[in-house]
Amino acid sequence: MLYTPAVRGWLVQAVPGQKRGAIHNQPVLDAEGKPVSAGPEILSAETWAAVRAILDGKAKGRGADRTGRSLLLHVAHCSECNGPLYRQRRAVNGKDYSTYVCRNGVGKRGIHKPNVIIARNVEELVTADYLRRFGSFELMRWAEPDGSAVLQLSEVTQQIERLAGNLAQLDPNGTAAWAVIEQLTALEKRQAELQAEAEHAEGRWVATGKTIAEEWEQRSEEGRRAMLADLGAQVVIRPATPGAPKRFDPERISVSYQGPEWRRELNPAEAHLIELAMEEVLSA
Template sequence: MTERLMLLDTASPCFTITRMTTEHAPRRVIGYARISKATDESTSIERQREVIQATCHARGWALADVIEDVDVSATKTRLDRPGLARVRDAVAAGRVDTVMVWRIDRVARSVSDLASLTEEWAKTDVSLVSATEPFDMTTSAGRMLLQLLGVFAEFEAATIRDRVTAARAALVKAQRWPGGSAPYGYRIVDNPDGAGKALEVDPVEAAYVRKAADLVLSGKSVYYATNVLNEAGSVPRKAKAWSMTSLRIVLTQAATLGHMTHKGKVVTDADGQPVQVWEPILPEEDVLRLRALLAPTKTPGGERKRRARLLSGLLRCSSCGGSMRVNKTGGHNPVTRYACHGRSDGTGCTRATSIVAERLEEHVERTFLATVGKLEVVEARETVREIAELAATEAAIKSTTAGLADVDDDEREAELMSDLRTLKAKRRELLAMPDEPEVEYVSLGMTFAEAWEQRDTDGRRDLLSSALQHIVVKPGVRGRRGIDPDRVDIHWRNWTAS
């Protein structure tokens, strides 16, 4: 087959150098369009689609489809985008010869991402073509130009990021709402003190926050409070229903105290004290008590354990007895698996076990519900009043100490000094109390099967932990599909077995 280089549409803004063949079969093209914000008319999906369609029509190329990613940032999501995944699948399946975009920055915003895609597609002789930029991937000069376009796209993304960061910092300094969804319990309103936006308390949502806080502070569990809010019709910001995790965040976050955060940190004044920008939903003493009550479990190193899957932390490898962790394998279409990392961790596992996560989770769920589904759930509640009081006392000591630094009245200074002595004495009493909390077992009035239906992944893992000690997974037989029950050995707790 002979080939020649052709210069097409030189009078059109859609100017591209590409390799054409003398074959009569039209080039098979799939288009890709992306936009970060659907409100941006200059790069609208409609405009991108029209340019791609017009370019293919002018060149006699067969356009199969234009795949879209709307409200998707190429900087944040990198190559993990649903629309781009469909394009890559079409390329891998051999259904297209060319991927066409309006501009290169629609498909990638970094040189490394662009190089990754072009190398992936080059393996199947698929070219990336821009409808508005001149380059030819089949020549060294064209590949150099493509890399330069990638550099400029990355530079533009960095410039936009710096500009947005600077704008948000200026808004924070002026104590104006910097944008985005309002924290639960608040609504966005016009700034009464000038330009921009501000937050004010939403009375309906704030009442739900107050209700949940009262329940937890009175000794009810977060799970109980979550159910109360869901049954009352309350809906969180980014989910259809409350989970224990989302409720914990709202009850303990800085926004609930009327504080603003910037880059993950609470905005403070010149003295390092948090600035109260909005009206608080909960008083400070309640939030401090809630933070003490709902503090996450820590690892020996002080970092919170992250549990991403249902069986995280519950699985053991039969070969070495080590914990199995979640990983993904399979390249473009990864499969999530639980696997033993004994070899890489240096423990010397001789036959590391690996199993598909979803299949194992389905098997364990069926077995768990069949075994204990009809039993009643009993929750162990620890009395942690001393911890909450200690947190509140520490906060009061800090506040009183700060007040002493600013006082210029002898009588007021004497009062604060007296208060400080009293608070420190109370702290000593609290620290002298026994560390062991009192445990009370309370029926939740539901079966394990009923609780399973109502809980999220974290809640279901808690149910599993209450009924079983761990699960030992044995190596599988090569070529056998599905779950082999003999591979999974569930070690139940004594009360379950009896």
């Protein structure tokens, strides 16, 4: 009962394809992508987030990825329009051929040429590069005394993930898909506003006592995506060259990092010293 989003005062429904229950319940969203209220909240956003974190830490089997969730959601972007790439599930004879697709290059309403790439290959390339660069670094955790904007940002991000999962199962040229895209657009706008607020939040970074590689092994795909975001990972994918062989081409992918978020807040002199130390580690 404490796990379901109904305690926030929201109208809920089961994830498509799942039985109704606390773990699989999700908020019903209005046309703007906001949760529909069903009454007063029982738990605040901050309390509910803390409760769920404790329950997840004690539970086994929770955190399994939903259809459409992806490691590189809002990390991978299209080189043509800088829009996010969404993971679309596709299985053939039991094999995973899921892809990352730019919605602005799909169908008659597309504004540029198609940009589609096999998801598994991209994720493996980014994972290997990320751990090679940062795996031995100590992981830091943000301690947030006033987490209102941060918690709202987390909720909006989860709503985006749910809608992305629904979009992956819809006909890209159908009316339902475009309705979902409109909701995603509204949510992404709100996400940007909350990110700006969160940047001015007061708090501090504290050491977790684990390396990034150790934490990566323990986290779900959703948690790993958060780690990529904390390191400022940016993946740009270019469309395939017309007439090129239909095989995975790593040259289509550019991976860059702004660096750990806890370092981006340092003054230039401190950041320079840390970057020198980082170069020594990476060149060892």
